[in-house]
Amino acid sequence: xxxxxxxxxxxxxxxxxxxxxxxxxxxxxxxxxxxxxxxxxxxxxxxxxxxxxxxxxxxxxxxxxxxxxxxxxxxxxxxxxxxxxxxxxxxxxxxxxxxxxxxxxxxxxxxxxxxxxxxxxxxxxxxxxxxxxxxxxxxxxxxxxxxxxxxxxxxxxxxxxxxxxxxxxxxxxxxxxxxxxxxxxxxxxxxxxxxxxxxxxxxxxxxxxxxxxxxxxxxxxxxxxxxxxxxxxxxxxxxxxxxxxxxxxxxxxxxxxxxxxxxxxxx
Numbered sequence: 460x461x462x463x464x465x466x467x468x469x470x471x472x473x474x475x476x477x478x479x480x481x482x483x484x485x486x487x488x489x490x491x492x493x494x495x496x497x498x499x500x501x502x503x504x505x506x507x508x509x510x511x512x513x514x515x516x517x518x519x520x521x522x523x524x525x526x527x528x529x530x531x532x533x534x535x536x537x538x539x540x541x542x543x544x545x546x547x548x549x550x551x552x553x554x555x556x557x558x559x560x561x562x563x564x565x566x567x568x569x570x571x572x573x574x575x576x577x578x579x580x581x582x583x584x585x586x587x588x589x590x591x592x593x594x595x596x597x598x599x600x601x602x603x604x605x606x607x608x609x610x611x612x613x614x615x616x617x618x619x620x621x622x623x624x625x626x627x628x629x630x631x632x633x634x635x636x637x638x639x640x641x642x643x644x645x646x647x648x649x650x651x652x653x654x655x656x657x658x659x660x661x662x663x664x665x666x667x668x669x670x671x672x673x674x675x676x677x678x679x680x681x682x683x684x685x686x687x688x689x690x691x692x693x694x695x696x697x698x699x700x701x702x703x704x705x706x707x708x709x710x711x712x713x714x715x716x717x718x719x720x721x722x723x724x725x726x
Contacts, residue, residue, distance in 0.1 A: 619636065
């Protein structure tokens with residue numbers, strides 16, 4: 460239950476300040492996995508006394524393993540749905556060493572009025588960034604930290620919060636702070652990848668124009684490089700095994716909120 464009198468409100472503000480100070484101190488002293496675990500349990504402790512029961516129920520911990528794949532499709536949600544969402548979110552771990560997760564935020568309140576339920580903790584070494592702590596349920600769409608790549612699928616966007624798929628195995632969603640993360644909507648994301656390919660090449664053929672009745676492109680190719688997006692269509696350059704152009708064409712990349720292609724981030 461939320462506090463109902465002034466003294467309770469002051470107590471909540473005091474506990475919130477203590478938690479923030481504790482997190483800052485722990486981040487400075489952190490050198491092993493024990494510290495992120497303490498962050499987790501301290502967050503759960505304060506969270507359980509301050510937010511409604513509905514929030515705790517919606518943020519129940521789930522299990523899963525980290526996805527190390529760098530080749531993915533937009534419909535990898537393990538719950539049986541293949542909704543594409545709005546795009547991808549990438550944490551700004553070069554600016555923020557800790558990215559906080561929220562369970563069921565009150566979207567009428569600012570982010571500073573909420574307490575996190577868990578976090579991602581990043582550390583930097585000679586080779587780049589690594590994750591020193593992640594929740595046991597964390598299974599993002601793409602995780603390849605040797606390339607400094609971490610993507611979570613965007614479900615919804617608020618002024619202060621972004622809802623993302625935190626576990627691609629079962630479709631569990633969580634919320635993160637908007638300012639701590641970079642939002643990359645599908646057109647920009649797809650234009651940044653190395654190549655794409657159809658999930659069903661027989662049904663989703665390459666055409667000379669972005670029209671369902673347009674003529675087919677018959678040139679042989681090995682790779683499809685995205686070069687332009689127009690509504691549900693993506694223009695691609697057809698490349699051979701030596702990456703020489705064999706022409707251009709159009710294919711559908713989504714239909715009815717479902718992804719029709721998969722993408723490769725790296726060559």
